[in-house]
Amino acid sequence: PEDEGSGGRSEGTEGTKRNEVPHGRHRSGKLVRALLAVLLVALTVATIYLIRKYTPTNRRMSYQEYFGDMAKDEAAIVLQDENISERALIQGGALYLPYDLVRDKLNERFYWDESRAEMLFTTATQTYEIPVNSSSYSIIDGALASDPTSEASYDRTVVLRRDDGSLFMDADFVAQYTDIRYTLEKDTSHVWLEYRWGKRTTASARKDAAVRYQGGIKSPILTDLNKGDSVYVLEQLDSWTKVLTDNGFIGYVSSSRLNAPKKISVKTLFQAQKYPSVTADKKISVAWQIISSREGNKTLDDTLANVSNLDVISPTWFKLSTNDGDVDSIGTKAYVKNAHKKNLKVWGLIDDFSSEMDTSTVLASTDARRNCIAQLMTYASNYGLDGINLDFEYMDEADALAYTQFVRELSIACRRAGVVLSVDLVTPFDFNSYLNRREVATVADYLINMGYDEHYAGSEAGSVASLSFEENGIKSLIDMGISPSKIITAVPFYTRIWYTSYGDDGKKYVNSEELSMGSVQGTITNWKVTPVWDAQTCQNYAEWKTDDGVLCQIWIEDAESLERKLLLVPKYDLAGTAAWALGFQDDALWTTVGDSLNLSKDDALKKEEEAIAREAQLTQRSAETEGEAQTEA
DSSP: OHHHHHHHHHHHHHHHHHHHHHHHHHHHHHHHHHHHHHHHHHHHHHHHHHHHHHSOOOOBOOHHHHHOOOOTTEEEEEETTEEEEEEEEEETTEEEEEHHHIIIIIOTTEEEETTTTEEEEEOSSOEEEEETTOSEEEEESSSSTTSOEEEEEOSSOSEEEOTTSOEEEEHHHHHHSSOOEEEEETTTTEEEEEOOOEEEEEEEBSSOEEEESSSSTTSOEEEEEOTTOEEEEEEEOSSEEEEEOTTSOEEEEEGGGBOOOEEEEEOOOOOOOOOOOOOOSSOEEEEEEOOOSGGGGGGHHHHTTTOOSOOEEEEOOEEEOSTTOOEEEOOOHHHHHHHHHTTOEEEEEEEOOOTTSOHHHHHHOHHHHHHHHHHHHHHHHHHTOSEEEEEOOOOOGGGHHHHHHHHHHHHHHHHHHTOEEEEEEEOOOGGGTTSOHHHHHHHSSEEEEEOOOSSOTTSOSOOSSOHHHHHHHHHHHHHTTOOGGGEEEEEESEEEEEEEEEOTTOOEEEEEEEEEHHHHHHHHHHHTOOOEEETTTTEEEEEEEOTTOOEEEEEEOOHHHHHHHHTHHHHTTOSEEEEEOTTSSOTTHHHHHHHHHTOOHHHHHHHHHHHHHHHHHHHHHHHHHHHHHHHHO
């Protein structure tokens, strides 16, 4: 019985195990099915994710979203390869461009005169007077109201003025006188405006492609390319290329859908206005003569007694004297006749140094500008002048546009009268970059770069005109695109002696006074000092102290330093040189002037190299001498 019982217990135990096995299998099946379900869901999610990630969007960006909000009569502007914020106008189916855009980017010769409510436009020989909100305008054959005038008309308003005062110009009228090309897309209310030409990178579409707002297939579509369509390439990224389409959209195309980029030359058929200039058949030498009264004209013979190699003399005769543009003169016809007998041309100088008037007021008034020009032309005719030298130096940045307009108008009058126009401007720096030197040089015959006053009364002590100051000014002008044949580089016939002292409170005081070249030697002799060559300024330099402990310093202008400056004329193939001023010079330097201006460019470079080698030897010798002196001490 025990065995049976045991057997029964054993049997019962085995039976229990047999019953448990099916339950385990059931749970395993559920787990497998659950895992499969989870896997299926994951695969589905992953598939959806991958589809969404790698399927390009077909969403198209609205034109309003791309260009921004616009009024009903406005059009967005794509300027060259930039979508700008300014808006054009569409009036009667015609395109009108913002005046500020026209002036600042397209054609600076359109000048708005607020007081007369008219647009002025100058060519080489004519002045257009275009009233606001009118289709009629006047054309002056010259620059003055007294010059012959004719009336002209256009088939629509040329200059629009809105109620808010903003100005717009008819694009087709502007295009007659401006090197531009535009495409107006009326359906999308935008205009693509081109104004720069030359080398551009292009590519054609290998197959149909979408132009997207940004690089990426999820970026919305701006427009489409068909196979073979050409685009300008603005930037090449790894997988995307930034392009400009032929209808003025800037966006991105998959690089795989474009053929290899290539360079092309984009040309224009526009015939630019020519400004004929008077040019000499050699490098010219100009010098100013300071004349303070009519009696001063009688000093010409004495002033020129030992002068040679001079081509042009410029007497300081004319003063802008009132806000109406009146000009005072101390000139005489006899002076001009006398100068002509000496084979000298005469360019009468006009300045704006009078305290009785305000230069800004004169320049801002068309009537005042014309009055000034008319009086100058009368003086030029009465005296038999060969040229006018414009020396306005009291302009602010706010006067820049009006000043340039004045030069344009004066150039027209001079051109009609057969009178040379030269314009004096300070050496270019960032702080005076508002002066439009390139336009001045274009319309005038010569631009005279005043390569002095590097250090001036009221500044720290230093050279009046170091070689680098003079040369950097010339290079800056050439880098602006100004032809060297238009540039005259002006040098000083003077220097400054600087006095530096300290007060009881330790405060530093710096004063200076001008010294002519002729008086420098006497000063050096009196103080028994020996100048040494300063390689940094390319000038001889001397310093000493007074009994009161005042430090005296002088950077000397002499034949040696001026020769280095004058070599810049043939080196850069400039028009010539000018000097401030007659009577300050050491007469021995006139030989240096003639010899330097007659050099070829190659000879000038060779002479410059020789001078640099000599200076290096002098510097080394000076250092050795100083070392020996320190050793002895």
